[in-house]
Amino acid sequence: xxxxxxxxxxxxxxxxxxxxxxxxxxxxxxxxxxxxxxxxxxxxxxxxxxxxxxxxxxxxxxxxxxxxxxxxxxxxxxxxxxxxxxxxxxxxxxxxxxxxxxxxxxxxxxxxxxxxxxxxxxxxxxxxxxxxxxxxxxxxxxxxxxxxxxxxxxxxxxxxxxxxxxxxxxxxxxxxxxxxxxxxxxxxxxxxxxxxxxxxxxxxxxxxxxxxxxxxxxxxxxxxxxxxxxxxxxxxxxxxxxxxxxxxxxxxxxxxxxxxxxxxxxxxxxxxxxxxxxxxxxxxxxxxxxxxxxxxxxxxxxxxxxxxxxxxxxxxxxxxxxxxxxxxxxxxxxxxxxxxxxxxxxxxxxxxxxxxxxxxxxxxxxxxxxxxxxxxxxxxxxxxxxxxxxxxxxxxxxxxxxxxxxxxxxxxxxxxxxxxxxxxxxxxxxxxxxxxxxxxxxxxxxxxxxxxxxxxxxxxxxxxxxxxxxxxxxxxxxxxxxxxxxxxxxxxxxxxxxxxxxxxxxxxxxxxxxxxxxxxxxxxxxxxxxxxxxxxxxxxxxxxxxxxxxxxxxxxxxxxxxxxxxxxxxxxxxxxxxxxxxxxxxxxxxxxxxxxxxxxxxxxxxxxxxxxxxxxxxxxxxxxxxx
Amino acid sequence: xxxxxxxxxxxxxxxxxxxxxxxxxxxxxxxxxxxxxxxxxxxxxxxxxxxxxxxxxxxxxxxxxxxxxxxxxxxxxxxxxxxxxxxxxxxxxxxxxxxxxxxxxxxxxxxxxxxxxxxxxxxxxxxxxxxxxxxxxxxxxxxxxxxxxxxxxxxxxxxxxxxxxxxxxxxxxxxxxxxxxxxxxxxxxxxxxxxxxxxxxxxxxxxxxxxxxxxxxxxxxxxxxxxxxxxxxxxxxxxxxxxxxxxxxxxxxxxxxxxxxxxxxxxxxxxxxxxxxxxxxxxxxxxxxxxxxxxxxxxx
Numbered sequence: 001x002x003x004x005x006x007x008x009x010x011x012x013x014x015x016x017x018x019x020x021x022x023x024x025x026x027x028x029x030x031x032x033x034x035x036x037x038x039x040x041x042x043x044x045x046x047x048x049x050x051x052x053x054x055x056x057x058x059x060x061x062x063x064x065x066x067x068x069x070x071x072x073x074x075x076x077x078x079x080x081x082x083x084x085x086x087x088x089x090x091x092x093x094x095x096x097x098x099x100x101x102x103x104x105x106x107x108x109x110x111x112x113x114x115x116x117x118x119x120x121x122x123x124x125x126x127x128x129x130x131x132x133x134x135x136x137x138x139x140x141x142x143x144x145x146x147x148x149x150x151x152x153x154x155x156x157x158x159x160x161x162x163x164x165x166x167x168x169x170x171x172x173x174x175x176x177x178x179x180x181x182x183x184x185x186x187x188x189x190x191x192x193x194x195x196x197x198x199x200x201x202x203x204x205x206x207x208x209x210x211x212x213x214x215x216x217x218x219x220x221x222x223x224x225x226x227x228x229x230x231x232x233x234x235x236x237x238x239x240x241x242x243x244x245x246x247x248x249x250x251x252x253x254x255x256x257x258x259x260x261x262x263x264x265x266x267x268x269x270x271x272x273x274x275x276x277x278x279x280x281x282x283x284x285x286x287x288x289x290x291x292x293x294x295x296x297x298x299x300x301x302x303x304x305x306x307x308x309x310x311x312x313x314x315x316x317x318x319x320x321x322x323x324x325x326x327x328x329x330x331x332x333x334x335x336x337x338x339x340x341x342x343x344x345x346x347x348x349x350x351x352x353x354x355x356x357x358x359x360x361x362x363x364x365x366x367x368x369x370x371x372x373x374x375x376x377x378x379x380x381x382x383x384x385x386x387x388x389x390x391x392x393x394x395x396x397x398x399x400x401x402x403x404x405x406x407x408x409x410x411x412x413x414x415x416x417x418x419x420x421x422x423x424x425x426x427x428x429x430x431x432x433x434x435x436x437x438x439x440x441x442x443x444x445x446x447x448x449x450x451x452x453x454x455x456x457x458x459x460x461x462x463x464x465x466x467x468x469x470x471x472x473x474x475x476x477x478x479x480x481x482x483x484x485x486x487x488x489x490x491x492x493x494x495x496x497x498x499x500x501x502x503x504x505x506x507x508x509x510x511x512x513x514x515x516x517x518x519x520x521x522x523x524x525x526x527x528x529x530x531x532x533x534x535x536x537x538x539x540x541x542x543x544x545x546x547x548x549x550x551x552x553x554x555x556x557x558x559x560x561x562x563x564x565x566x567x568x569x570x571x572x573x574x575x576x577x578x579x580x581x582x583x584x585x586x587x588x589x590x591x592x593x594x595x596x597x598x599x600x601x602x603x604x605x606x607x608x609x610x611x612x613x614x615x616x617x618x619x620x621x622x623x624x625x626x627x
Numbered sequence: 628x629x630x631x632x633x634x635x636x637x638x639x640x641x642x643x644x645x646x647x648x649x650x651x652x653x654x655x656x657x658x659x660x661x662x663x664x665x666x667x668x669x670x671x672x673x674x675x676x677x678x679x680x681x682x683x684x685x686x687x688x689x690x691x692x693x694x695x696x697x698x699x700x701x702x703x704x705x706x707x708x709x710x711x712x713x714x715x716x717x718x719x720x721x722x723x724x725x726x727x728x729x730x731x732x733x734x735x736x737x738x739x740x741x742x743x744x745x746x747x748x749x750x751x752x753x754x755x756x757x758x759x760x761x762x763x764x765x766x767x768x769x770x771x772x773x774x775x776x777x778x779x780x781x782x783x784x785x786x787x788x789x790x791x792x793x794x795x796x797x798x799x800x801x802x803x804x805x806x807x808x809x810x811x812x813x814x815x816x817x818x819x820x821x822x823x824x825x826x827x828x829x830x831x832x833x834x835x836x837x838x839x840x841x842x843x844x845x846x847x848x849x850x851x852x853x854x855x856x857x858x859x860x861x862x863x864x865x866x867x868x869x870x871x872x873x874x875x876x877x878x879x880x881x882x883x884x885x886x887x888x889x890x891x892x893x894x895x896x897x898x899x900x901x902x903x904x905x906x907x908x909x910x911x912x913x914x915x916x917x918x919x920x921x922x923x924x925x926x927x
Binding site: 033034035036037038039040041042043044045046047048050051063064065620621 | 725726727728729732818820821822846848849852854855856857858859860861862863864865867868869870871872877880881884885888
């Protein structure tokens with residue numbers, strides 16, 4: 001433990017102490033002592049003699065004014081030297097302060113109490129107020145990303161203003177971005193320590209190597225809390241089954257009523273009682289004959305520290321069959337898909353035109369030209385993507401599948417060992433796997449000299465490329481083929497939201513189909529407005545959703561769509577705190593004791609000097625007998 | 628006393644004050660008077676008209692003092708005794724040094740001297756006035772005078788006293804005693820602010836048969852000094868200086884010394900069968916004469 005010790009910011013100001021010399025000289029020269037003629041000194045001499053004899057401090061009293069003047073000057077000199085109590089941790093010129101403002105920082109310690117962020121802000125405010133003249137602070141907020149609020153500055157007004165504007169974001173905390181931001185600052189500014197104020201509800205490990213130390217200041221966690229941590233819907237026979245997981249915080253649970261709304265209509269409610277750390281899963285059923293909005297609300301019966309996890313939202317589409325366009329030439333695919341329940345294989349044999357009115361969920365085609373319909377998921381057979389046409393060429397010759405990604409959604413449980421392929425994709429000389437990756441392609445299956453299956457996810461659309469034609473392979477005759485088709489249907493259903501729908505978490509909303517190159521406004525639950533323009537492909541992307549609630553997507557003045565975001569984070573709801581963050585090489589221990597920062601003392605000395613000045617003035621001017 | 632209407636007999640005192648003073652006289656504590664003559668009655672037999680006692684006739688007594696009525700009734704001669712009237716010498720010592728020039732101290736001293744002198748003259752006492760200025764120098768003197776005819780002389784002498792000088796009181800007393808002869812009352816009109824010891828001077832006065840009436844006249848600056856901060860005090864007589872820091876702080880001590888000095892002087896005068904009083908230079912002379920002194924029995 002290091003004890004605080006005094007230091008001076010500008011010790012050179014000690015030269016001002018030389019003013020003591022003229023002060024003393026001037027005092028004893030008594031240049032300004034007024035002359036007062038009196039009838040006789042007889043009595044005054046007796047008084048002075050008596051004073052010298054009787055008062056042990058007569059010299060002190062005689063020069064009390066000099067003493068007071070010296071004290072005033074001493075205080076001013078000390079104030080000019082800008083003394084401070086050092087925290088003992090070494091005085092930093094640059095001090096980055098990271099403030100956790102994730103959802104759990106909104107937790108209250110008691111009914112009507114302070115949020116964790118308010119406590120953290122109070123501590124940061126004290127640090128700012130105690131800033132020394134040569135100390136510069138930069139405020140960085142950390143939630144699911146990192147954001148720098150101020151440059152390194154000692155402008156207290158600016159810092160306090162930025163601090164006041166920090167609000168809780170209903171997002172889980174991730175330290176990486178904030179720490180990377182601080183790491184980048186360390187390249188420009190030299191500092192050895194950064195302060196991180198958090199409730200400890202953070203990841204326990206960060207894959208970073210920091211060139212500075214982190215003083216992790218732990219804010220005490222909030223009180224009892226119940227929250228929704230999972231919300232999803234699965235396709236039932238003719239209705240949606242809604243699964244809700246409710247968890248209690250580690251510090252305290254409680255009783256609550258859980259209400260289930262569909263389009264603002266209460267369809268069901270259940271009472272729950274959870275002990276600390278316990279969880280309970282609830283199931284509700286919702287009609288699927290139309291698209292609807294689902295609200296799950298927790299009505300706590302006692303104190304609940306975190307409000308943002310008491311509500312969760314879900315958007316349910318109408319249940320329908322998966323619309324799959326399969327080129328009429330790909331008979332093996334059509335035969336493999338037709339037995340699958342809930343799948344409409346289009347066009348129906350004999351029809352020459354694809355049905356463009358309804359749109360497709362999955363397209364399987366031997367060509368990728370513009371005549372082929374578009375869909376969120378597309379499988380192109382025997383095609384090389386045009387943008388990587390220079391990387392690979394198709395030669396003739398039998399090849400086998402060398403390796404494939406068994407955990408990819410398309411190839412899960414698919415056995416490709418015995419598959420023979422007569423189209424032999426060969427990568428050009430010096431072309432590596434990363435060259436495909438640089439073009440956005442992921443290789444799902446490898447042949448001996450090149451990729452066999454590629455996957456690309458762009459603008460929310462997934463395209464799968466079989467670089468060989470299935471008619472030139474033994475794949476349709478293998479068990480792997482129907483499994484492959486089943487996986488493809490699952491991918492399409494997932495993409496179309498027809499099999500399982502997850503509650504959308506806060507952070508950023510997924511891209512939405514919109515009119516191309518059109519301006520939209522997104523109005524959040526707190527009235528926050530974002531103006532966005534859809535892409536050329538007709539996708540509205542980058543919708544920020546930092547708060548739990550509904551978001552209205554407006555085109556002009558009319559609402560064209562609604563979206564929602566929920567916290568749905570078990571870690572944030574649990575309010576658990578970690579006492580150690582493991583970095584690559586070191587671990588940072590959290591401390592719940594108040595941070596020691598250098599405390600400036602010049603104001604105290606200035607005030608003391610003023611007091612001495614007032615005493616001196618009073619002493620000099622007071623009336624006789626005015627004790 | 629008659630004066631033309633609208634004119635003052637002296638600039639020192641109003642005519643009304645003078646009129647009232649003519650009916651008063653100094654009332655000394657002891658009978659330190661001249662035997663030859665005078666209007667102060669002694670306890671002994673005398674030749675005044677005021678009856679005192681009877682005693683048996685002894686051969687040699689003046690027969691004119693025999694009370695024949697008693698002799699007729701008792702057939703024994705008794706002699707009537709009358710109170711003896713003696714002359715008292717009133718010595719006025721006016722301190723006219725520089726220290727008396729502050730805030731009308733000297734003016735008050737001259738007014739009180741005029742009042743005492745007038746009372747003495749109006750009661751057939753011998754009045755002499757000494758005004759002391761410089762140490763070692765002979766004091767100004769108004770020789771012993773008596774009778775109402777000396778009033779103008781008295782007032783002119785007092786009006787002519789100019790202040791200034793460094794004479795301490797004890798030196799002034801010595802100078803007076805070198806020239807004075809006679810018993811009576813000495814009225815010391817001074818501020819009694821001296822660096823020396825007054826006791827030898829008071830002893831000398833007592834031995835000379837003078838009853839000491841000390842009147843200390845102090846200015847407001849001396850009674851309630853209004854001094855603050857660091858100042859340099861300048862003695863008006865000696866020109867010496869004294870630096871004082873935090874004068875206001877010393878005021879309490881100063882007041883203690885002032886009170887102590889009053890007690891010392893009162894005790895010193897009383898020990899020598901005298902009186903002492905302190906007055907402020909701001910106090911009107913009428914108040915001192917007709918109120919303070921009358922109540923204290925200085926006048927009757």
